[in-house]
Amino acid sequence: VKENPLDTLAKLLAKLPGIGEKTGARLAYFLWRAQGKYPEDLARAILEVKEKVTPCPVCGKPATTDPCEICRDTDRDRTIIMVVEEPQDLAAIEKISAYHGTYHVIGGVLSPVAGVGPEDLNIRGLLDRVKATGLKEVILATNPSVEGDATAAFLEEEIGKAAQNISVTRLARGIPVGSKIKYMDPASIEHAVASRTGKLPDTD
Amino acid sequence: VKENPLDTLAKLLAKLPGIGEKTGARLAYFLWRAQGKYPEDLARAILEVKEKVTPCPVCGKPATTDPCEICRDTDRDRTIIMVVEEPQDLAAIEKISAYHGTYHVIGGVLSPVAGVGPEDLNIRGLLDRVKATGLKEVILATNPSVEGDATAAFLEEEIGKAAQNISVTRLARGIPVGSKIKYMDPASIEHAVASRTGKLPDTD
Numbered sequence: 510v511k512e513n514p515l516d517t518l519a520k521l522l523a524k525l526p527g528i529g530e531k532t533g534a535r536l537a538y539f540l541w542r543a544q545g546k547y548p549e550d551l552a553r554a555i556l557e558v559k560e561k562v563t564p565c566p567v568c569g570k571p572a573t574t575d576p577c578e579i580c581r582d583t584d585r586d587r588t589i590i591m592v593v594e595e596p597q598d599l600a601a602i603e604k605i606s607a608y609h610g611t612y613h614v615i616g617g618v619l620s621p622v623a624g625v626g627p628e629d630l631n632i633r634g635l636l637d638r639v640k641a642t643g644l645k646e647v648i649l650a651t652n653p654s655v656e657g658d659a660t661a662a663f664l665e666e667e668i669g670k671a672a673q674n675i676s677v678t679r680l681a682r683g684i685p686v687g688s689k690i691k692y693m694d695p696a697s698i699e700h701a702v703a704s705r706t707g708k709l710p711d712t713d
Numbered sequence: 714v715k716e717n718p719l720d721t722l723a724k725l726l727a728k729l730p731g732i733g734e735k736t737g738a739r740l741a742y743f744l745w746r747a748q749g750k751y752p753e754d755l756a757r758a759i760l761e762v763k764e765k766v767t768p769c770p771v772c773g774k775p776a777t778t779d780p781c782e783i784c785r786d787t788d789r790d791r792t793i794i795m796v797v798e799e800p801q802d803l804a805a806i807e808k809i810s811a812y813h814g815t816y817h818v819i820g821g822v823l824s825p826v827a828g829v830g831p832e833d834l835n836i837r838g839l840l841d842r843v844k845a846t847g848l849k850e851v852i853l854a855t856n857p858s859v860e861g862d863a864t865a866a867f868l869e870e871e872i873g874k875a876a877q878n879i880s881v882t883r884l885a886r887g888i889p890v891g892s893k894i895k896y897m898d899p900a901s902i903e904h905a906v907a908s909r910t911g912k913l914p915d916t917d
Contacts (some may be wrong), residue, residue, distance in 0.1 A: 514765050515775045515800070518758040524751065525740055534801050536729055541762045541775060542820075547728065548763050552756040554722040558745045559752050561718050571719050571745055596719070597738050616746075 515541055567638070569614035569631040571596055579611060586610045588645040590638060592664060594618055594652060602650065610648075613638065618656040619663055627663065635664070639671045646676040653682055719745055771842070773818035773835040775800050783815060790814045792849040794842060796868060798822055798856060806854065814852075817842065822860040823867060831867065839868070843875045850880040857886055 515537050523533030540548050564570070565577035568590075572578070579585060589610030593599050599612050615630040639647065649664055651657035665677050683701035684693055693701075719741050727737030744752050768774070769781035772794075776782070783789060793814030797803050803816050819834040843851065851872055855861035869881050887905035888897055897905075 514761040518762050521755045551725045552759040555756040557718040558722050
């Protein structure tokens with residue numbers, strides 16, 4: 510007996526990260542019942558992403574142009590590179606509209622447990638950019654996790670070997686805006702105390 | 714500027730039930746990075762479901778044959794119909810391999826709040842089957858929720874009007890296997906006490 514296409518779809522959806530067997534079945538049923546051209550639009554969008562989006566050869570951001578729209582933007586400050594793990598991190602930084610340098614998307618973090626080594630990330634491209642002239646600063650904006658910190662430490666060392674006189678910085682750590690100190694984790698409080706500042710926060 | 718196909722895909726994925734903006738972006742990125750033919754398989758499966766699966770004209774189950782494989786199976790007991798809300802409920806019942814009757818998938822529950830009335834569910838087809846000769850029992854296996862109970866009450870009344878001498882039953886309620894009585898909701902404990910039985914549970 511050939512499998513019902515609804516079961517086939519449910520199993521494929523269940524392979525998406527964070528989607529289990531039951532959610533896969535629920536989403537498959539939703540797509541079957543969906544009115545209009547939504548399912549066709551979704552199928553086409555999946556195919557278009559694979560066809561039309563490639564990593565920017567300069568920074569690794571998913572792009573439809575070569576180089577990407579940020580790398581080709583002459584208004585961006587090319588003396589600064591912010592290193593992020595994933596494009597969603599880049600999107601979050603772009604939202605604040607306060608950073609005007611360029612980016613480098615390494616595509617993850619070093620993780621001996623998951624078998625991710627330096628050669629699995631977009632690190633060689635970063636070091637090539639570091640060796641080129643005119644760069645002043647690299648901001649290591651990996652996530653504040655054990656693996657993000659280990660990746661940043663590795664990158665800092667490699668950048669130091671590749672070029673001199675480049676300032677390597679990290680995003681400030683502390684208590685996030687809107688949080689309750691009484692519920693914060695001790696590590697964040699420790700950072701907030703150690704990095705305390707005389708500057709009052711902007712209240713505009 | 715034309716939108717990046719990755720953003721288009723993220724927005725379409727975010728329209729799936731239970732998938733928000735951030736999960737949509739994460740899944741789109743996953744699909745872009747996915748190796749092999751998985752994304753193409755997924756896109757094709759979405760299209761195939763819309764093309765090849767139609768509701769069984771007898772019971773409403775998603776099917777690729779007319780009638781579905783359960784309705785055409787001569788080994789099933791056609792004197793019993795179990796009414797379920799959705800195909801996933803049917804799949805859960807089939808897993809126990811203890812029910813050998815037929816099904817009727819009504820496709821949801823009555824919900825004045827969500828604007829779902831009897832005409833929006835597959836109820837007319839059920840009443841047609843009830844009026845046909847030879848039926849002995851209808852098991853109302855809607856979910857044990859306020860709306861599931863209201864739907865069952867409505868169906869019980871309609872079935873009574875449509876035909877005499879048909880036994881209408883509901884699934885037993887009580888404490889689920891493996892649960893802790895101390896953590897159970899009061900309504901389930903109340904059902905379990907009121908429906909207490911001298912039969913010891915099967916321990917095979």
